[in-house]
Amino acid sequence: MKWWKRGVFSAISLVGGFFSLDCQTLAFGLLTGKGWLGGADGMPGALGQIAGAGMFLAFAAALGGCFYLIRKNASFLPMVQGEEERKRWKGPRMELLLQFCFLVTGLVARFGYLLYIYLPQKFVY
Numbered sequence: 001m002k003w004w005k006r007g008v009f010s011a012i013s014l015v016g017g018f019f020s021l022d023c024q025t026l027a028f029g030l031l032t033g034k035g036w037l038g039g040a041d042g043m044p045g046a047l048g049q050i051a052g053a054g055m056f057l058a059f060a061a062a063l064g065g066c067f068y069l070i071r072k073n074a075s076f077l078p079m080v081q082g083e084e085e086r087k088r089w090k091g092p093r094m095e096l097l098l099q100f101c102f103l104v105t106g107l108v109a110r111f112g113y114l115l116y117i118y119l120p121q122k123f124v125y
Contacts, residue, residue: 005073009070009073009095009099010098012066013100014102014106016103017109018107019110020063023059024059027052027055030051031052032052070092071095074092074096
């Protein structure tokens with residue numbers, strides 16, 4: 001994969017990881033009938049549960065689409081193991097692992113922000 005494509009996918013993975021915690025928290029809030037972080041009521045009833053399930057599915061589809069595009073744009077490196085018929089393709093695995101690490105880095109950064117900056121200011125007595 002070219003360096004600029006890798007940079008674009010890395011930025012998307014970091015931003016996606018950073019905001020995925022918000023998306024999942026909002027989806028859980030809609031599924032349980034509570035608002036953002038257990039605050040005021042959001043959408044009550046079946047409509048909120050459908051919206052929460054839709055958010056989970058939309059997040060999973062977006063993540064799957066991003067990994068599909070990474071796999072599609074990754075350069076394949078043929079690694080011949082013994083016979084010519086048994087070729088192993090190594091390129092996309094390393095690209096997917098790199099982007100998954102960026103996604104987890106963004107998730108950890110958002111979780112650290114919530115724990116050390118946002119939540120202590122919100123719950124000050």
